[in-house]
Amino acid sequence: MSKKVKHILKIILPLLLGVFLVWYSLKSVPLPKIIAYWKASNKSWILLGVFLGLLSHLSRAYRWRFQLEPMGHKIKFGNSVMAVFATYLINYTIPRAGEVARASILTNYEGVPFEKGFGTIVAERIADLIVMLSIICITLFLEFDFIYNFLIEKFNPVKIFIALTLLSVMAILFMLYIKKSNSKIALKIKTFVSGLIEGALSIFKMKKKWAFVFHTLFIWSMYVLMFYVTSLAIEDLQGISTGAVLIGFIAASFSIAASNGGIGTYPVAIFLAFSIFGISEDPSYAFGWIMWASQTLMIILCGGISLVYLPIYNRKKRHSLE
Numbered sequence: 001m002s003k004k005v006k007h008i009l010k011i012i013l014p015l016l017l018g019v020f021l022v023w024y025s026l027k028s029v030p031l032p033k034i035i036a037y038w039k040a041s042n043k044s045w046i047l048l049g050v051f052l053g054l055l056s057h058l059s060r061a062y063r064w065r066f067q068l069e070p071m072g073h074k075i076k077f078g079n080s081v082m083a084v085f086a087t088y089l090i091n092y093t094i095p096r097a098g099e100v101a102r103a104s105i106l107t108n109y110e111g112v113p114f115e116k117g118f119g120t121i122v123a124e125r126i127a128d129l130i131v132m133l134s135i136i137c138i139t140l141f142l143e144f145d146f147i148y149n150f151l152i153e154k155f156n157p158v159k160i161f162i163a164l165t166l167l168s169v170m171a172i173l174f175m176l177y178i179k180k181s182n183s184k185i186a187l188k189i190k191t192f193v194s195g196l197i198e199g200a201l202s203i204f205k206m207k208k209k210w211a212f213v214f215h216t217l218f219i220w221s222m223y224v225l226m227f228y229v230t231s232l233a234i235e236d237l238q239g240i241s242t243g244a245v246l247i248g249f250i251a252a253s254f255s256i257a258a259s260n261g262g263i264g265t266y267p268v269a270i271f272l273a274f275s276i277f278g279i280s281e282d283p284s285y286a287f288g289w290i291m292w293a294s295q296t297l298m299i300i301l302c303g304g305i306s307l308v309y310l311p312i313y314n315r316k317k318r319h320s321l322e
Contacts, residue, residue, distance in 0.1 A: 007127055025133040029285040037286035041233040044181065045148040047228035050298050055220035057302075060084050060124075063215035066208045068112065075110045082306035092296075111313040127212075131220045136178025136250055143243040150276060176180075225251055230291050236283035248273040252288070266292040 048165045059078040068075055083105040087098035103117035140147065178186045208214055229235045248270050255269035256262040263267075268286025274284040 001066055028280050029052070033282055034286045034289050037234060037283065038057065040235065041290060042235075045229050045233035046294050049226040049233075049291070050294050052222045052226035052229065053295050054297060054302075056219045056226070057081075057084055057088070059215045059219050059222070063212055064124065064220070065204060066084070066212045066215075067123060068106075068117075070207055071112075071116055073106075073110060073116070075106060075112065079105065079109050079310070082310050082313070084305040085240055085299065085306040086310070088261070088299045089307070092263070092299070094260075105310065109310065127216050128220070132253065134251075135220065139243070139246040139250060141153060143247070146243055161230065182301055223253075225254070226295075227291065229296065231287055232291065234283050234287050236280070237247045240279070241277060244277040244279065247276065252291070261296065262292055 038065070046134040053101070058081060061084045062077065064080050064084070065075060083102045086105060087102040090101045091098035099121050101116065103112075103114050103121060106112040106117040107114045149245050149322070224245070228240075228245050231240050231245065231248075231254035251269040251273035252266055258265045258269075267285050270291070271281060271290035274287075275281070
């Protein structure tokens with residue numbers, strides 16, 4: 001398969017998945033019902049959720065400066081903010097293209113070499129991945145009894161034990177193979193893991209490492225909080241458990257990577273997560289659509305303004321440093 005075909009498939013397949021899941025979710029809960037939930041929702045909680053989402057993006061833009069300063073690049077906060085919003089907006093069209101555009105914006109308006117800017121973006125993604133894995137571990141710890149009982153109830157315990165044992169053995173054998181193998185795939189995996197470790201450790205070599213750590217935790221706290229407060233807008237979700245919020249948030253986060261910006265996948269992921277806790281289909285889908293639509297509208301608005309205003313903001317000193 002040629003590189004061109006692979007590139008086209010990377011763009012088309014997530015879009016097709018998103019379109020299919022949009023149809024599937026609207027087939028399960030018709031649009032008039034979702035609109036009815038929207039009309040009955042408490043708009044104050046939705047607006048608060050959007051505000052918290054906005055704070056997380058501003059914090060991400062501010063955090064980025066900590067990574068660039070040791071390289072001798074003190075970028076304007078305005079450029080950092082607009083580059084971050086442009087990233088999110090562009091990712092709705094072509095997956096991962098936003099990260100390339102974000103590094104390019106710095107190159108064009110701040111004179112930061114592309115490879116350096118892109119390297120900092122990769123490093124921050126590693127930090128985000130570590131926090132996401134930490135949230136998953138915390139959720140498993142807090143909800144261990146519930147998850148364990150759910151699995152026991154739904155699946156045969158002997159089969160679960162056999163499956164876990166087989167997975168563990170396969171994982172060990174796979175790691176041993178990767179460690180000794182020199183195949184292209186093995187080398188790519190080793191390079192990725194090595195970069196993951198190096199990127200994680202590099203955080204603690206920063207001049208403002210604790211400020212970076214604070215903003216990283218703040219960003220993800222805002223993500224979880226905006227998810228929770230938006231759920232309060234739906235009357236049927238009042239009193240939702242912490243476990244449902246965390247598992248719903250994790251499922252929704254992974255859904256964003258499955259299609260462009262979570263188009264179609266976001267409400268389906270939330271429904272599947274909430275169904276574990278016996279939450280009915282209608283409010284689950286409605287919340288998923290309201291949550292996704294409110295955050296997406298904010299990204300479209302801020303991202304669109306950023307793309308238009310960037311050249312105006314930098315018209316006098318395009319490559320000047322702050």
